[in-house]
Amino acid sequence: MARFTEELEQDMIAIEHQIKDRVQAVDRIVDLNQWKVIDAFQNHHVSDFHFAGSTGYAYNDRGREVLDLVYADVFGAEAALVRPHFASGTHTISTALFGVLRPGDELFYITGRPYDTLHKVIGSVGDGHGSLLDFGITYREAALQEDGNVDWTAIENGITTATKVIGIQRSRGYDWRSSFTVEQIGEMVRRIKAINPELIVFVDNCYGEFTEEYEPTDVGADLIAGSLIKNPGGGIAETGGYICGKKQYVELAAYRLTAPGIGGEVGAMMGTTRGIYQGLFLAPTLVGQAIKGSIFAAAMFEKVGFVTKPAWHEKRTDLIQAISFTGPEHLIAFVQGIQLAAAVDSHVVPEPWEMPGYEHPVIMAAGTFIQGGSLELSADAPIREPYIGYMQGGLTYAHVKYGVLKTIQVMKERNLL
Numbered sequence: 001m002a003r004f005t006e007e008l009e010q011d012m013i014a015i016e017h018q019i020k021d022r023v024q025a026v027d028r029i030v031d032l033n034q035w036k037v038i039d040a041f042q043n044h045h046v047s048d049f050h051f052a053g054s055t056g057y058a059y060n061d062r063g064r065e066v067l068d069l070v071y072a073d074v075f076g077a078e079a080a081l082v083r084p085h086f087a088s089g090t091h092t093i094s095t096a097l098f099g100v101l102r103p104g105d106e107l108f109y110i111t112g113r114p115y116d117t118l119h120k121v122i123g124s125v126g127d128g129h130g131s132l133l134d135f136g137i138t139y140r141e142a143a144l145q146e147d148g149n150v151d152w153t154a155i156e157n158g159i160t161t162a163t164k165v166i167g168i169q170r171s172r173g174y175d176w177r178s179s180f181t182v183e184q185i186g187e188m189v190r191r192i193k194a195i196n197p198e199l200i201v202f203v204d205n206c207y208g209e210f211t212e213e214y215e216p217t218d219v220g221a222d223l224i225a226g227s228l229i230k231n232p233g234g235g236i237a238e239t240g241g242y243i244c245g246k247k248q249y250v251e252l253a254a255y256r257l258t259a260p261g262i263g264g265e266v267g268a269m270m271g272t273t274r275g276i277y278q279g280l281f282l283a284p285t286l287v288g289q290a291i292k293g294s295i296f297a298a299a300m301f302e303k304v305g306f307v308t309k310p311a312w313h314e315k316r317t318d319l320i321q322a323i324s325f326t327g328p329e330h331l332i333a334f335v336q337g338i339q340l341a342a343a344v345d346s347h348v349v350p351e352p353w354e355m356p357g358y359e360h361p362v363i364m365a366a367g368t369f370i371q372g373g374s375l376e377l378s379a380d381a382p383i384r385e386p387y388i389g390y391m392q393g394g395l396t397y398a399h400v401k402y403g404v405l406k407t408i409q410v411m412k413e414r415n416l417l
């Protein structure tokens with residue numbers, strides 16, 4: 001091969017041998033999810049004509065209507081709203097929350113501080129930005145315990161008559177914690193419903209789709225949301241998001257997305273429909289490629305002395321691989337190494353910058369076909385202690401291996417290893 005040093009290539013082969021059982025277990029999940037997606041397409045008689053775009057109001061766009069039905073089936077939900085009109089994951093989650101919450105209600109996150117971009121959706125009283133708090137929707141959260149589990153004492157004490165929505169974030173996001181498996185989320189739903197069956201359990205499912213055999217809606221979550229720029233877009237969908245769950249809640253979210261009384265009945269798909277279908281079809285397999293890459297990355301970074309979360313042998317429920325680096329130089333070398341392995345934009349050098357919605361400078365590697373697409377190999381790191389780098393995605397396993405090896409090569413060149 002001689003693309004890397006003999007030593008590094010030997011390391012790669014040793015790591016592949018070490019992780020082979022874990023990698024094989026991923027294939028089993030891919031099979032189950034791929035078949036589930038095909039079943040949903042077949043049940044709804046998806047045909048070529050469904051892929052045609054629509055314009056104007058797009059009343060009775062059959063491709064859009066069937067897409068919602070297919071998503072609902074795949075996610076084990078009553079209803080779904082899958083639209084290119086969602087600009088990002090944050091927009092999708094915000095739409096779901098504003099859809100079901102009313103002034104005087106409280107949103108209670110039980111998995112600790114949510115993802116950075118949601119802080120401004122929650123907002124502050126009188127911020128004038130139309131945040132939840134600006135509309136008189138209060139917010140509370142229960143921090144996770146030291147061991148990473150939810151704190152049931154704090155949750156039971158925190159739920160009041162104002163509590164309307166319980167928020168759960170499946171993925172670790174930019175936090176050094178474990179992600180929550182679908183089984184754990186199912187257990188949370190059971191305990192919440194035992195406290196008050198009227199509480200609406202909302203799950204931020206970003207990065208989780210198709211990493212396990214089941215989804216949060218399969219185990220009782222009332223409403224979930226995610227981004228087509230991540231897993232379920234399959235690297236093909238050009239933009240969008242989805243909301244799935246109980247029919248009444250999905251409908252309320254649709255009223256928020258368009259207008260009350262109109263909901264999901266309008267919305268031109270323009271040229272996006274085929275890509276959203278095809279992306280969903282490919283997603284289970286591509287998520288599998290990315291997960292294999294994450295397992296490889298964890299094993300390789302552990303070998304060179306970094307602590308990783310999850311460790312290579314641990315169960316996975318999202319795409320994110322966190323690596324604890326010793327300082328900003330390693331962190332920057334890591335992100336720049338991933339960029340050097342990209343097929344797109346490998347010639348640009350990422351630098352830290354202030355991103356809208358984030359509270360610290362962030363450095364990102366994203367040599368992607370879809371801008372910011374994070375089912376594609378990408379890496380990000382907020383420049384803050386304790387210098388944790390996050391990588392996710394990879395449309396092909398071979399690409400992730402290439403990225404990880406590049407990263408280690410860059411660190412060696414800079415005498416950081």
Ligand SMILES: *Cc1c(COP(=O)(O)O)cnc(C)c1O
Binds near residue numbers: 089169173204205229
């Ligand atoms: C990515 C992500 C979001 C926000 O999605 P954007 O597309 O970045 O707006 C929210 N929650 C989690 C857990 C995420 O991973």
